Amino acid sequence: MQQKQRLSRSTAYFIPYMLWIVLFVIAPVLLLIYQSFFSINGQFTFANYQTYFSSSTYLMMTLNSVWYAFLITLATLLISYPTAYLLNETKHPQLWLLLIIMPTWINLLLKAYAFIGIFSQAGIANQFLSFIGIGPKQILFTNFSFIFVAAYIQIPFMVLPIYNSISELNTSYVNASRDLGATNWQTFSRVLFPLTLPGVRAGIQAVFIPSLSLFMLTRLIGGNKVITLGTAIEEHFLTTMNWGMGSTIGVVLIIAMVIIMWLTNGGKRRTRRGLK
Amino acid sequence: MTFRNFKWRNLYLWLVFIVLFPPIFFLVVYLFSQGTIMNNFHGFTWQHYQDLFADSRLIAIFLDTILIALLSSILATVIGTLGALGINSTTKPITRSTLLSLNNILMVSPDVIIGASFLIFFTALKIPLGFGSVLLSHIAFSIPIVVLMVLPKIQEMSSSLLDAAADLGANNWQLLSQIIVPYIMPGIFSGFFMALTYSLDDFAVTFFVTGNGFTTLSVEIYSRARQGINLEINALSGLMFLMALVLVIGYYFVNQYSSRHRRPKVRGRRK
Numbered sequence: 317m318q319q320k321q322r323l324s325r326s327t328a329y330f331i332p333y334m335l336w337i338v339l340f341v342i343a344p345v346l347l348l349i350y351q352s353f354f355s356i357n358g359q360f361t362f363a364n365y366q367t368y369f370s371s372s373t374y375l376m377m378t379l380n381s382v383w384y385a386f387l388i389t390l391a392t393l394l395i396s397y398p399t400a401y402l403l404n405e406t407k408h409p410q411l412w413l414l415l416i417i418m419p420t421w422i423n424l425l426l427k428a429y430a431f432i433g434i435f436s437q438a439g440i441a442n443q444f445l446s447f448i449g450i451g452p453k454q455i456l457f458t459n460f461s462f463i464f465v466a467a468y469i470q471i472p473f474m475v476l477p478i479y480n481s482i483s484e485l486n487t488s489y490v491n492a493s494r495d496l497g498a499t500n501w502q503t504f505s506r507v508l509f510p511l512t513l514p515g516v517r518a519g520i521q522a523v524f525i526p527s528l529s530l531f532m533l534t535r536l537i538g539g540n541k542v543i544t545l546g547t548a549i550e551e552h553f554l555t556t557m558n559w560g561m562g563s564t565i566g567v568v569l570i571i572a573m574v575i576i577m578w579l580t581n582g583g584k585r586r587t588r589r590g591l592k
Numbered sequence: 593m594t595f596r597n598f599k600w601r602n603l604y605l606w607l608v609f610i611v612l613f614p615p616i617f618f619l620v621v622y623l624f625s626q627g628t629i630m631n632n633f634h635g636f637t638w639q640h641y642q643d644l645f646a647d648s649r650l651i652a653i654f655l656d657t658i659l660i661a662l663l664s665s666i667l668a669t670v671i672g673t674l675g676a677l678g679i680n681s682t683t684k685p686i687t688r689s690t691l692l693s694l695n696n697i698l699m700v701s702p703d704v705i706i707g708a709s710f711l712i713f714f715t716a717l718k719i720p721l722g723f724g725s726v727l728l729s730h731i732a733f734s735i736p737i738v739v740l741m742v743l744p745k746i747q748e749m750s751s752s753l754l755d756a757a758a759d760l761g762a763n764n765w766q767l768l769s770q771i772i773v774p775y776i777m778p779g780i781f782s783g784f785f786m787a788l789t790y791s792l793d794d795f796a797v798t799f800f801v802t803g804n805g806f807t808t809l810s811v812e813i814y815s816r817a818r819q820g821i822n823l824e825i826n827a828l829s830g831l832m833f834l835m836a837l838v839l840v841i842g843y844y845f846v847n848q849y850s851s852r853h854r855r856p857k858v859r860g861r862r863k
Contacts, residue, residue: 329674329678330674330675330678332670332671332674332675333672333675333678336671336675336731336732336735337691337694337695339713340698340710340713340728340729340732340735341695341697344706344710344713345697345709347713347716348705348709348712351712395608399605399608402602402605403605405601406605412605415609415612416612418616418840419612419613419615419616421789421836421840422616422619422833423809423810423813423832424795425810425813425814426619426813426829426832427616429619429813429817429825429829430615430616430618430619430829432817433618434614434618440618468611468612468615471608521700525700525702526703528702529702529704529705529796531796532795532796532814535818536814536817545704546796549704549705550704550800553708553711554799562708563712566705566709569704569705570701570705573700573701573702577700
């Protein structure tokens with residue numbers, strides 16, 4: 317009786333939220349898919365998909381984008397896993413964790429902007445290189461700087477889920493493996509890593525998907541040399557105004573996202589935004 | 593893994609921090625540097641702030657950004673909290689999990705997709721791009737995090753509390769305003785602060801739906817940074833940095849408050 321009464325009440329205040337789901341979650345995605353079947357002149361066509369899958373430029377761009385996202389994810393993972401492990405061993409892990417998360421509270425654009433200053437011709441990085449005798453180099457607008465800054469931005473989103481799964485791990489497993497005569501490497505590869513895999517998966521998910529679509533970094537730091545799917549979408553929507561083609565790439569990006577979610581769907585899902 | 597290499601591990605952690613922090617110090621230091629380029633520190637000055645405050649267009653953008661952030665997070669908090677209450681009252685597991693997955697779609701989608709699809713959406717509905725469209729999209733992408741922050745609090749609440757209130761003759765409105773909302777207030781506050789950070793932090797979605805006339809700070813920084821270094825941006829970043837700091841401190845105190853009120857629970861959860 318009581319239960320029923322509560323249910324009937326819920327429908328009234330549930331309306332705005334349901335409206336939000338229909339208008340801002342379902343409708344935009346459907347519209348994006350719908351738009352992808354229209355040419356630049358507004359005619360219904362499959363040409364966008366034909367162009368996409370037959371043009372070597374688009375396919376290379378997609379491959380390139382996935383490759384860079386892979387490199388960024390790999391770099392982030394290689395730095396974050398040991399960091400998360402060592403964080404767990406320190407005396408005040410929560411404090412250190414807070415320090416790791418702190419950079420995410422600063423606007424992405426500001427971080428990119430700081431790196432423009434650091435990597436510029438007369439910036440600190442080049443001053444340091446001159447100081448140790450290598451001499452100034454072109455750092456800004458290279459692939460290296462793009463991967464470096466992207467990894468820099470993503471590290472907290474990788475450290476956090478890995479740290480969570482490491483801290484939940486029962487240390488007696490590691491001790492047991494040690495007692496049974498496993499070497500450090502065996503302990504890591506047979507015990508520690510498999511048990512913390514859910515965290516790694518969540519981290520990869522939180523890093524890989526955004527890395528496919530970081531368009532401001534490719535412009536500000538990568539100097540337009542790296543074109544990611546995100547850059548292409550932005551270009552088609554806001555510069556060439558070819559929304560159909562832009563939506564087609566958007567659909568490809570959504571499919572890529574679904575594939576990654578499906579591949580990494582092992583553990584608890586945490587998203588990059590939710591980690592802040 | 594053993595205590596033998598204790599120093600090496602500390603060294604590694606320090607190295608990670610040495611890479612993580614300079615860009616932030618760098619920003620803060622150059623806020624006050626004289627000169628027009630970011631290569632050396634040329635002495636302390638407030639000059640860039642004077643320039644900034646003399647620039648009425650920038651001040652207007654700054655105020656717009658804050659207005660958008662406050663309005664969108666308040667509305668998102670209201671809709672999200674009601675949504676979380678609704679999700680909590682669903683009885684079928686399938687409805688519940690469908691709603692939760694729909695809720696999470698905007699959390700996992702790349703910003704570019706959100707921006708592009710909202711742009712199509714607004715154009716299709718003939719909503720003019722500008723303040724309204726930016727506000728609507730900020731509300732839209734802040735709602736899911738509010739739901740995720742409030743829902744655990746609602747689930748924590750025991751139903752006997754509600755039954756007791758109902759038995760004592762509380763009507764629905766009294767139940768909501770005097771029992772439920774006070775109980776889940778910490779969750780609502782965290783949701784509000786997260787929504788605020790999202791809104792202030794957002795660049796990509798705003799960039800897509802902003803149209804010609806209206807700009808927020810992130811978009812302004814982007815368009816100026818594309819032309820190279822400009823120390824007025826540094827002053828601008830100082831302001832944003834300050835906002836972020838205030839938010840973080842606010843969030844911290846809300847968390848402290850809520851953990852103080854549930855200390856036994858936290859202690860119980862630890863091993």
